[in-house]
Amino acid sequence: MFHLSGYEYFLGFLLIASSVPILSLIASKILRPRTGGPERRTTYECGMEPIGGAWIQFNIRYYMFALVFVVFDVETVFLYPWAVAFSQLGLLAFIEALIFIAILVVALVYAWRKGALEWS
Amino acid sequence: MNLAEDVQLISFGLLGVLMIAAALGVVLLDQIVYSAFLLGGVFLCMSGLYVLLNADFVAAAQILVYVGAVNVLILFAIMLVNKQETFKPVGNRWLRQGATALVCVGLFALLSTMVLATPWVVDTTVVLTSTVVQIGKHFFSDYLLPFELASVLLLMAMVGAIILARRDFIPEKMATDTQDALTLPERPRELTGTVSDR
Numbered sequence: 001m002f003h004l005s006g007y008e009y010f011l012g013f014l015l016i017a018s019s020v021p022i023l024s025l026i027a028s029k030i031l032r033p034r035t036g037g038p039e040r041r042t043t044y045e046c047g048m049e050p051i052g053g054a055w056i057q058f059n060i061r062y063y064m065f066a067l068v069f070v071v072f073d074v075e076t077v078f079l080y081p082w083a084v085a086f087s088q089l090g091l092l093a094f095i096e097a098l099i100f101i102a103i104l105v106v107a108l109v110y111a112w113r114k115g116a117l118e119w120s
Numbered sequence: 121m122n123l124a125e126d127v128q129l130i131s132f133g134l135l136g137v138l139m140i141a142a143a144l145g146v147v148l149l150d151q152i153v154y155s156a157f158l159l160g161g162v163f164l165c166m167s168g169l170y171v172l173l174n175a176d177f178v179a180a181a182q183i184l185v186y187v188g189a190v191n192v193l194i195l196f197a198i199m200l201v202n203k204q205e206t207f208k209p210v211g212n213r214w215l216r217q218g219a220t221a222l223v224c225v226g227l228f229a230l231l232s233t234m235v236l237a238t239p240w241v242v243d244t245t246v247v248l249t250s251t252v253v254q255i256g257k258h259f260f261s262d263y264l265l266p267f268e269l270a271s272v273l274l275l276m277a278m279v280g281a282i283i284l285a286r287r288d289f290i291p292e293k294m295a296t297d298t299q300d301a302l303t304l305p306e307r308p309r310e311l312t313g314t315v316s317d318r
Contacts, residue, residue: 002128002172002174003174003246004171004174004176007171008127010171011127011131057199057200057201058196058199058200060200060285062196062199062200063196063197063200063285064282064285064286066192066193066196067193067278067281067282067285068278069189069192070189070190070192070193071274071277071278071281073184073185073188073189074185074189074274075271075274076184077180077181077184077185078259078267078270078271080177080180080252081177081252081253081255081256081259082256082259082260084250084252084253084256085252085253085255085256085257085260086256088253088256088257089256089257089260092260093260096260096264096267096268097260099268099271100267100268100270100271103268103271103272103274103275104271104274104275106275107274107275107278107279110275110278110279110282111278111282114282114286115286116282116285116286
Protein backbone atom coordinates (compact mmCIF):
# COMPACT_ATOMS: atom_id res chain seq x y z
CA MET A 1 0.00 0.00 0.00
CA PHE A 2 1.52 3.24 -1.15
CA HIS A 3 1.10 6.14 1.29
CA LEU A 4 3.88 8.60 0.55
CA SER A 5 2.56 12.03 -0.31
CA GLY A 6 3.68 14.33 -3.08
CA TYR A 7 4.73 11.62 -5.49
CA GLU A 8 2.08 12.43 -8.08
CA TYR A 9 4.05 15.60 -8.83
CA PHE A 10 7.20 13.51 -9.01
CA LEU A 11 5.52 11.20 -11.50
CA GLY A 12 4.44 14.19 -13.59
CA PHE A 13 7.95 15.62 -13.57
CA LEU A 14 9.36 12.21 -14.50
CA LEU A 15 6.99 11.85 -17.47
CA ILE A 16 7.68 15.37 -18.76
CA ALA A 17 11.43 15.07 -18.26
CA SER A 18 11.64 11.73 -20.01
CA SER A 19 9.54 12.98 -22.93
CA VAL A 20 11.96 15.88 -23.58
CA PRO A 21 14.84 13.83 -25.04
CA ILE A 22 12.44 11.56 -26.94
CA LEU A 23 10.65 14.54 -28.50
CA SER A 24 13.89 16.32 -29.36
CA LEU A 25 15.28 13.21 -31.02
CA ILE A 26 12.07 12.74 -33.03
CA ALA A 27 12.06 16.42 -34.02
CA SER A 28 15.66 16.32 -35.19
CA LYS A 29 14.94 13.11 -37.11
CA ILE A 30 12.08 14.85 -38.93
CA LEU A 31 13.86 18.17 -39.52
CA ARG A 32 17.37 17.10 -40.46
CA PRO A 33 18.48 17.09 -44.12
CA ARG A 34 18.63 13.73 -45.81
CA THR A 35 21.86 14.43 -47.68
CA GLY A 36 25.35 14.45 -46.27
CA GLY A 37 28.81 13.08 -46.88
CA PRO A 38 31.32 11.39 -44.61
CA GLU A 39 31.55 14.50 -42.44
CA ARG A 40 28.14 13.74 -41.03
CA ARG A 41 29.52 10.58 -39.57
CA THR A 42 32.15 12.38 -37.50
CA THR A 43 31.70 12.91 -33.78
CA TYR A 44 31.35 16.68 -34.01
CA GLU A 45 29.98 17.85 -37.31
CA CYS A 46 30.98 21.40 -36.55
CA GLY A 47 33.99 22.19 -34.44
CA MET A 48 37.25 20.46 -33.74
CA GLU A 49 38.48 17.47 -35.62
CA PRO A 50 38.69 14.60 -33.16
CA ILE A 51 42.20 13.18 -32.81
CA GLY A 52 42.48 9.45 -32.38
CA GLY A 53 39.85 7.05 -31.17
CA ALA A 54 37.43 7.61 -28.34
CA TRP A 55 38.50 4.45 -26.57
CA ILE A 56 41.70 5.58 -24.90
CA GLN A 57 43.16 4.85 -21.53
CA PHE A 58 42.29 7.61 -19.10
CA ASN A 59 44.64 8.83 -16.45
CA ILE A 60 44.62 7.21 -13.02
CA ARG A 61 44.21 10.67 -11.47
CA TYR A 62 40.55 10.68 -12.45
CA TYR A 63 40.11 7.53 -10.39
CA MET A 64 41.54 9.26 -7.33
CA PHE A 65 38.97 12.02 -7.65
CA ALA A 66 36.23 9.41 -8.06
CA LEU A 67 37.36 7.59 -4.92
CA VAL A 68 37.38 10.78 -2.85
CA PHE A 69 33.97 11.64 -4.30
CA VAL A 70 32.52 8.26 -3.31
CA VAL A 71 33.57 8.67 0.32
CA PHE A 72 31.91 12.06 0.62
CA ASP A 73 28.88 10.84 -1.31
CA VAL A 74 28.29 8.15 1.30
CA GLU A 75 28.80 10.79 3.98
CA THR A 76 25.97 12.77 2.37
CA VAL A 77 23.66 9.78 2.73
CA PHE A 78 24.39 9.65 6.45
CA LEU A 79 23.97 13.39 6.98
CA TYR A 80 20.71 13.64 5.03
CA PRO A 81 18.45 12.26 7.83
CA TRP A 82 20.25 14.52 10.30
CA ALA A 83 19.49 17.56 8.15
CA VAL A 84 15.83 16.60 7.73
CA ALA A 85 15.26 15.88 11.43
CA PHE A 86 17.49 18.74 12.60
CA SER A 87 14.81 20.80 14.35
CA GLN A 88 13.61 17.81 16.41
CA LEU A 89 17.01 16.55 17.48
CA GLY A 90 18.61 19.19 19.67
CA LEU A 91 22.13 20.24 20.59
CA LEU A 92 23.54 16.82 21.42
CA ALA A 93 22.81 15.51 17.94
CA PHE A 94 24.47 18.60 16.50
CA ILE A 95 27.66 17.83 18.44
CA GLU A 96 27.49 14.18 17.40
CA ALA A 97 27.16 15.15 13.78
CA LEU A 98 30.11 17.51 14.20
CA ILE A 99 32.17 14.55 15.46
CA PHE A 100 31.07 12.58 12.41
CA ILE A 101 32.12 15.39 10.10
CA ALA A 102 35.39 15.94 11.99
CA ILE A 103 36.45 12.33 11.42
CA LEU A 104 35.80 12.79 7.72
CA VAL A 105 37.67 16.09 7.69
CA VAL A 106 40.65 14.00 8.83
CA ALA A 107 40.12 11.91 5.69
CA LEU A 108 39.96 15.05 3.58
CA VAL A 109 43.16 16.40 5.13
CA TYR A 110 44.85 13.06 4.52
CA ALA A 111 43.80 13.09 0.86
CA TRP A 112 44.98 16.67 0.56
CA ARG A 113 48.36 16.01 2.13
CA LYS A 114 48.88 12.91 0.01
CA GLY A 115 48.22 14.94 -3.11
CA ALA A 116 45.08 13.10 -4.15
CA LEU A 117 43.33 16.39 -4.81
CA GLU A 118 46.15 17.93 -6.83
CA TRP A 119 46.34 18.10 -10.57
CA SER A 120 50.08 18.03 -10.93
CA MET B 121 -3.09 12.53 -1.57
CA ASN B 122 -2.00 9.25 -3.00
CA LEU B 123 -1.28 7.77 -6.33
CA ALA B 124 -4.17 5.74 -7.69
CA GLU B 125 -3.96 1.98 -7.58
CA ASP B 126 -3.83 1.72 -11.37
CA VAL B 127 -1.00 4.21 -11.59
CA GLN B 128 0.96 2.23 -9.02
CA LEU B 129 0.35 -0.99 -10.90
CA ILE B 130 1.36 0.51 -14.24
CA SER B 131 4.47 2.09 -12.69
CA PHE B 132 5.43 -1.23 -11.14
CA GLY B 133 4.98 -3.06 -14.43
CA LEU B 134 6.94 -0.45 -16.40
CA LEU B 135 9.77 -0.42 -13.85
CA GLY B 136 9.92 -4.20 -13.84
CA VAL B 137 10.01 -4.47 -17.63
CA LEU B 138 12.63 -1.72 -17.91
CA MET B 139 14.72 -3.31 -15.19
CA ILE B 140 14.68 -6.77 -16.75
CA ALA B 141 15.45 -5.32 -20.20
CA ALA B 142 18.34 -3.26 -18.84
CA ALA B 143 19.68 -6.22 -16.87
CA LEU B 144 19.57 -8.39 -19.98
CA GLY B 145 21.41 -5.63 -21.84
CA VAL B 146 24.08 -5.57 -19.13
CA VAL B 147 24.71 -9.26 -19.64
CA LEU B 148 24.27 -9.58 -23.39
CA LEU B 149 25.80 -6.46 -24.92
CA ASP B 150 29.34 -6.68 -26.26
CA GLN B 151 30.45 -3.13 -25.52
CA ILE B 152 31.31 -2.99 -21.84
CA VAL B 153 30.57 0.76 -21.63
CA TYR B 154 26.97 0.16 -22.70
CA SER B 155 26.72 -2.51 -20.00
CA ALA B 156 27.96 -0.05 -17.40
CA PHE B 157 25.43 2.61 -18.39
CA LEU B 158 22.62 0.05 -18.46
CA LEU B 159 23.66 -1.03 -14.97
CA GLY B 160 22.91 2.55 -13.92
CA GLY B 161 19.49 2.10 -15.49
CA VAL B 162 18.92 -1.05 -13.44
CA PHE B 163 19.83 0.84 -10.27
CA LEU B 164 17.46 3.69 -11.18
CA CYS B 165 14.58 1.27 -11.76
CA MET B 166 15.38 -0.38 -8.45
CA SER B 167 15.10 2.97 -6.67
CA GLY B 168 11.72 3.45 -8.34
CA LEU B 169 10.61 0.13 -6.89
CA TYR B 170 11.82 1.28 -3.47
CA VAL B 171 9.65 4.39 -3.79
CA LEU B 172 6.67 2.18 -4.60
CA LEU B 173 7.43 0.23 -1.41
CA ASN B 174 7.27 3.48 0.64
CA ALA B 175 11.01 3.41 1.29
CA ASP B 176 11.88 6.91 0.12
CA PHE B 177 15.14 7.14 2.06
CA VAL B 178 16.36 3.85 0.64
CA ALA B 179 15.44 5.10 -2.83
CA ALA B 180 17.41 8.31 -2.34
CA ALA B 181 20.37 6.38 -0.94
CA GLN B 182 20.16 3.98 -3.87
CA ILE B 183 20.42 6.83 -6.36
CA LEU B 184 23.13 8.65 -4.42
CA VAL B 185 25.31 5.64 -3.66
CA TYR B 186 24.71 3.19 -6.48
CA VAL B 187 24.07 5.47 -9.45
CA GLY B 188 26.17 8.35 -8.19
CA ALA B 189 29.12 6.50 -6.73
CA VAL B 190 29.33 2.81 -7.54
CA ASN B 191 28.37 3.17 -11.18
CA VAL B 192 30.77 6.08 -11.59
CA LEU B 193 33.54 3.93 -10.13
CA ILE B 194 32.70 1.11 -12.54
CA LEU B 195 32.76 3.53 -15.48
CA PHE B 196 36.08 4.97 -14.36
CA ALA B 197 37.52 1.49 -14.01
CA ILE B 198 36.44 0.74 -17.58
CA MET B 199 37.94 3.98 -18.85
CA LEU B 200 41.21 3.22 -17.09
CA VAL B 201 41.57 -0.09 -18.88
CA ASN B 202 43.46 -0.01 -22.11
CA LYS B 203 42.00 -0.10 -25.58
CA GLN B 204 39.48 -2.67 -26.64
CA GLU B 205 41.19 -5.86 -27.61
CA THR B 206 40.09 -8.75 -29.71
CA PHE B 207 39.92 -11.66 -27.36
CA LYS B 208 40.85 -15.17 -28.29
CA PRO B 209 37.88 -17.54 -28.37
CA VAL B 210 37.85 -19.95 -25.49
CA GLY B 211 37.66 -23.67 -26.04
CA ASN B 212 34.66 -25.70 -24.85
CA ARG B 213 32.42 -22.66 -25.11
CA TRP B 214 29.18 -24.62 -25.07
CA LEU B 215 30.25 -26.53 -21.99
CA ARG B 216 30.94 -23.30 -20.10
CA GLN B 217 27.72 -21.67 -21.22
CA GLY B 218 25.75 -24.77 -20.30
CA ALA B 219 27.28 -24.86 -16.84
CA THR B 220 26.53 -21.15 -16.35
CA ALA B 221 22.94 -21.63 -17.50
CA LEU B 222 22.55 -24.55 -15.13
CA VAL B 223 23.78 -22.54 -12.17
CA CYS B 224 21.59 -19.55 -13.09
CA VAL B 225 18.44 -21.63 -13.55
CA GLY B 226 19.14 -23.44 -10.28
CA LEU B 227 19.55 -20.14 -8.45
CA PHE B 228 16.36 -18.78 -10.01
CA ALA B 229 14.42 -21.93 -9.04
CA LEU B 230 15.77 -21.75 -5.49
CA LEU B 231 14.83 -18.08 -5.10
CA SER B 232 11.37 -18.49 -6.60
CA THR B 233 10.56 -21.46 -4.37
CA MET B 234 11.72 -19.39 -1.41
CA VAL B 235 9.53 -16.46 -2.47
CA LEU B 236 6.51 -18.73 -2.94
CA ALA B 237 7.08 -20.68 0.27
CA THR B 238 7.59 -17.70 2.57
CA PRO B 239 4.41 -16.56 4.37
CA TRP B 240 4.73 -12.81 3.79
CA VAL B 241 3.33 -10.72 6.62
CA VAL B 242 1.77 -7.50 5.36
CA ASP B 243 1.98 -4.73 7.93
CA THR B 244 -0.92 -2.36 7.37
CA THR B 245 -0.01 0.21 10.02
CA VAL B 246 0.72 3.57 8.44
CA VAL B 247 3.73 5.50 9.69
CA LEU B 248 2.55 9.07 9.97
CA THR B 249 5.87 10.87 10.25
CA SER B 250 8.40 10.85 7.44
CA THR B 251 10.69 7.85 7.34
CA VAL B 252 13.74 10.09 6.95
CA VAL B 253 12.94 11.84 10.23
CA GLN B 254 12.51 8.45 11.91
CA ILE B 255 15.88 7.30 10.62
CA GLY B 256 17.48 10.55 11.78
CA LYS B 257 16.08 10.11 15.26
CA HIS B 258 17.39 6.55 15.43
CA PHE B 259 20.80 7.63 14.17
CA PHE B 260 21.25 10.03 17.05
CA SER B 261 19.74 7.96 19.83
CA ASP B 262 20.08 4.18 19.81
CA TYR B 263 22.19 3.74 16.68
CA LEU B 264 24.71 6.43 17.54
CA LEU B 265 27.75 4.18 17.82
CA PRO B 266 27.25 2.53 14.38
CA PHE B 267 26.70 6.01 12.96
CA GLU B 268 30.03 7.25 14.25
CA LEU B 269 31.73 3.98 13.34
CA ALA B 270 30.52 4.47 9.77
CA SER B 271 32.53 7.66 9.69
CA VAL B 272 35.64 5.79 10.86
CA LEU B 273 34.96 3.11 8.25
CA LEU B 274 34.76 5.77 5.53
CA LEU B 275 38.05 7.23 6.76
CA MET B 276 39.69 3.81 6.59
CA ALA B 277 38.28 3.16 3.13
CA MET B 278 39.59 6.44 1.84
CA VAL B 279 43.07 5.98 3.31
CA GLY B 280 43.26 2.46 1.90
CA ALA B 281 42.04 3.56 -1.52
CA ILE B 282 44.56 6.40 -1.72
CA ILE B 283 47.41 4.13 -0.67
CA LEU B 284 46.40 1.52 -3.26
CA ALA B 285 45.85 4.04 -6.04
CA ARG B 286 49.14 5.84 -5.42
CA ARG B 287 51.02 2.53 -5.35
CA ASP B 288 53.36 3.81 -2.67
CA PHE B 289 53.70 0.38 -1.16
CA ILE B 290 55.37 -1.20 -4.17
CA PRO B 291 59.06 -1.80 -3.65
CA GLU B 292 61.50 -0.70 -6.33
CA LYS B 293 61.99 -4.10 -7.91
CA MET B 294 58.30 -4.72 -8.49
CA ALA B 295 57.85 -1.20 -9.83
CA THR B 296 60.48 -1.83 -12.48
CA ASP B 297 58.86 -5.13 -13.38
CA THR B 298 55.60 -3.44 -14.30
CA GLN B 299 57.32 -1.37 -16.99
CA ASP B 300 56.75 -3.95 -19.69
CA ALA B 301 53.19 -4.71 -18.59
CA LEU B 302 51.68 -1.62 -20.17
CA THR B 303 48.23 -3.15 -20.43
CA LEU B 304 47.72 -3.14 -16.67
CA PRO B 305 44.89 -0.88 -15.54
CA GLU B 306 47.06 0.81 -12.96
CA ARG B 307 50.23 1.92 -14.57
CA PRO B 308 52.96 3.70 -12.64
CA ARG B 309 52.69 7.43 -12.72
CA GLU B 310 55.71 8.21 -14.84
CA LEU B 311 54.40 6.04 -17.67
CA THR B 312 51.04 7.76 -17.91
CA GLY B 313 52.55 10.81 -19.47
CA THR B 314 51.66 12.05 -22.89
CA VAL B 315 49.45 9.34 -24.31
CA SER B 316 46.70 9.30 -21.76
CA ASP B 317 46.88 12.87 -20.51
CA ARG B 318 43.48 13.95 -21.60
